[in-house]
Amino acid sequence: MEVDSVDLGRVLNMLVILVFSLLALFIALNLPVAFALGVTSLAFLKIATNVPLIVVVQRLFLGVDSFTLLGVPLFIFVGVLMNYTNLSQKIIDFCMALVGHLKGGLAMVNVVTSMFFAGVSGTSMADTAAVGGVLIPAMIDRGYKRDFTGAITAASSTIGIIIPPSVPMILYGVFVGLSVPTLFISGIIPGIAIGIVMCLVAYVISVKEGYGADTAFSWIRLWQTFVASIPALILPLIILGGIMGGVFTTTEAAGAAAFYIIIYGFATREFTLKKVYEAAKESALLSGQVMIIIAVANLLGWVFAYAKIPQLLVGPFLSITSNPTIFLWIASLIMIIAGTFLHGTAMLVIIIPLFLPVVAKLGIHPFHFAMVVILCWGIGQQTPPVASALYITCTLAKIDMWTLTKANIPFIGSLILVLALVIHFPDLFVLSLPKILGML
Numbered sequence: 001m002e003v004d005s006v007d008l009g010r011v012l013n014m015l016v017i018l019v020f021s022l023l024a025l026f027i028a029l030n031l032p033v034a035f036a037l038g039v040t041s042l043a044f045l046k047i048a049t050n051v052p053l054i055v056v057v058q059r060l061f062l063g064v065d066s067f068t069l070l071g072v073p074l075f076i077f078v079g080v081l082m083n084y085t086n087l088s089q090k091i092i093d094f095c096m097a098l099v100g101h102l103k104g105g106l107a108m109v110n111v112v113t114s115m116f117f118a119g120v121s122g123t124s125m126a127d128t129a130a131v132g133g134v135l136i137p138a139m140i141d142r143g144y145k146r147d148f149t150g151a152i153t154a155a156s157s158t159i160g161i162i163i164p165p166s167v168p169m170i171l172y173g174v175f176v177g178l179s180v181p182t183l184f185i186s187g188i189i190p191g192i193a194i195g196i197v198m199c200l201v202a203y204v205i206s207v208k209e210g211y212g213a214d215t216a217f218s219w220i221r222l223w224q225t226f227v228a229s230i231p232a233l234i235l236p237l238i239i240l241g242g243i244m245g246g247v248f249t250t251t252e253a254a255g256a257a258a259f260y261i262i263i264y265g266f267a268t269r270e271f272t273l274k275k276v277y278e279a280a281k282e283s284a285l286l287s288g289q290v291m292i293i294i295a296v297a298n299l300l301g302w303v304f305a306y307a308k309i310p311q312l313l314v315g316p317f318l319s320i321t322s323n324p325t326i327f328l329w330i331a332s333l334i335m336i337i338a339g340t341f342l343h344g345t346a347m348l349v350i351i352i353p354l355f356l357p358v359v360a361k362l363g364i365h366p367f368h369f370a371m372v373v374i375l376c377w378g379i380g381q382q383t384p385p386v387a388s389a390l391y392i393t394c395t396l397a398k399i400d401m402w403t404l405t406k407a408n409i410p411f412i413g414s415l416i417l418v419l420a421l422v423i424h425f426p427d428l429f430v431l432s433l434p435k436i437l438g439m440l
Contacts, residue, residue, distance in 0.1 A: 019044055019303065023350065034289075037296040037346060041303045049306070056299060063298025064291055067251055068180055071170050072294075073287035074254030078235075079121035079130070080283040081261040085270050087232040088130045091116045094229040096215060097222040099199075104206020105214035106139045107152050108199050114156035115195040118163035119236030120257065124381055125286075125392060127160035128153060132396045140397075142214055147407035150397035152202055154390050154404065155411030156195075158378035163191030165239050168344055168377050170250065171294065172370055175301070175348055176356070180250045181243045182439045186367050186430050190375065190422055193429065197414040205410065231264055244437065290345065297349035304353050324362045328369070328423045331355050332376050339380020347380065348373070367434065368426040375419045382412050 022043055026036035045051050082088050092113050099108040110131060117127050132153040139149040161168045164184030173180035205211075239257050242248035248256060265271030321327055338351050352373060359369045384390060384401050390408075394401055422429045434440040 018048065034292040034296045037293070037300045037349070041296070041299045044303050051306070055302075059299040059302050060295045063295040066174050067249075068170060068174050069291075069294065071165075071180075071251040071254045072167050072290055073283060074251065074258055075121065075165055075167055075170075076123060076286050076290070077280065077283040078254060078257045078261060079123055079125075079127075080279045080286070081258060081265070081276075082117075082120060083130050083133075084275055084279050085261060085265050085268070087235075087261070087264070088117065089134060090225075090229040090232045092131070092134055094222075094225040094233075097218070097225040100215035101213045101217035102203065103213060104202050104209075104211040106135060106142055106144065107148070107202040107206055107211070109214075110135050110139070110152050111156045111159075111195055111198045111202060114159045115163060115191070116233070116236075118160040118191060119165075119240070120232075121160055121165075123167050124157040124160040124378070127157040128392045128396075131157070132393055136393075136396045144211060145209070145407075146397050146399045147403050148205060148209070150393045150399050150404045151407035151411055152198070153397070154393040155382060155408055155415070156198055157393075158381060158415060159191050159194050159198075161378055161381075162187045162194060162374060164188065165250070165254065166374070167290070168348075168374055169370075171290075171345060171348060172352075172373060175297075176352070176366070176370070178366055178370060179439070182367060182434050183370055184240070184243065184250070185434050185437060185439060186371055187374065188433055189429050190371060190418055193418045193421060194415060197417055198411055201410050201414050235260065293343065293345045297345060301349050301353060304350075322362065324364050325423060327358060327362055328364065328372055331358075331369075332372060332419060332423070335373065335376035336379050336383070339376060340383040344377040344380060347377065365426060365431065367440070368422075368430050371422050371426075371430045372419065375415065375422060379412060379415050379419070382408055382415070 019040060022040040023036060026039060031039070042053075042056065045053065045056070092109065095109045095112040095116065096105070099105060099112055102108050113131050113135070114127050117131060121127055121130070136149055136153055140146060160166075164187050166184065166187060169183040169187060170180050172178070173183050235257055238260060239248075239253045242253045242256060243250060262271065262276060265275070320330065335347060335351055338347050355369070359366065382390065384405055390401060390404055393399075394404055397404070418429075431440060
């Protein structure tokens with residue numbers, strides 16, 4: 001029996017090496033993430049098992065057979081629709097009146113606008129495109145350096161996946177089996193903390209570089225821009241108010257937000273049927289990219305479970321430490337490094353299942369760990385070579401990736417600071433609001 005046990009262990013270890021070697025090979029060959037995950041799964045099933053390949057079709061279907069996942073394309077649609085109206089500009093005008101009088105005013109506006117926009121779009125890409133498209137040219141015209149302008153635009157877009165609604169939170173909730181509304185509420189305080197820390201970093205850099213105020217403060221202008229931005233500010237109330245009040249599910253809230261923007265667009269004559277069609281087509285293409293990854297990721301997750309990879313890693317992790325805080329730092333380091341090479345959705349499926357058994361063994365609250373994952377996901381979007389937020393910003397700011405990354409280091413530091421606060425003070429930064437609202 002002892003020999004059989006040793007042989008079984010060797011076989012399982014070989015299976016682990018096979019799966020990860022194939023993944024590493026396909027990623028190195030720059031194969032699209034969905035195909036890398038799918039081909040790896042197929043190769044494993046064909047080489048190492050006698051499982052009929054009909055399982056592949058079943059798992060692909062089950063991966064997207066979820067009502068909650070309908071919220072993903074709908075929130076993407078909401079973000080795209082925002083870019084087809086003047087709602088984004090109204091938010092920017094209000095933020096300019098609110099903080100534009102401070103040193104480095106436009107930099108502050110960039111961050112605060114991202115915080116407001118995060119309450120609508122659910123993705124950092126939509127945030128970067130909407131905010132960056134307006135503020136990057138404005139900041140450069142006012143004398144801000146291109147690298148600083150690009151860095152604060154890219155970094156502040158991370159708030160888009162922390163402050164609810166959040167597409168990554170929807171994906172995580174569905175994949176792991178956690179309440180998406182509770183995840184949303186858990187992200188409010190960390191999202192606000194990121195905004196505050198980034199504003200402080202921007203202020204310090206602005207003082208050092210000699211950036212002054214970009215507008216004089218006026219109560220009248222603040223009131224006027226606030227009133228004008230009410231149609232935009234209503235959107236977070238529709239989404240969060242509806243979910244927290246039990247009026248909507250997450251998916252229904254996304255649909256209601258999209259319906260509201262369409263009605264607003266036609267009422268203000270900013271929309272035509274052609275524009276709505278173009279927005280729908282654009283969001284469908286973006287959603288298709290995400291949903292294919294989700295479907296194939298479910299297949300790979302099943303392969304991981306079949307190969308017992310998570311169970312194999314529980315022992316080694318627990319042998320390193322039995323301290324939950326130290327484990328979270330180790331896991332964060334692994335996720336941040338992995339996030340430089342993997343798309344966030346791929347990281348969710350490849351890396352997270354390896355940690356979940358250890359999280360349960362160490363008694364870490366699942367929503368605490370979830371927020372650590374989402375923050376590491378956000379940091380991964382800021383670190384090349386795979387950095388979706390940086391690519392969009394490089395195009396808008398007309399700057400190369402490495403120059404932008406160098407300027408982005410202080411803002412990445414602000415994300416790591418908030419990650420540290422979440423790791424060490426979960427009761428305050430993650431669990432307090434859900435508990436107050438009776439969601440935990």
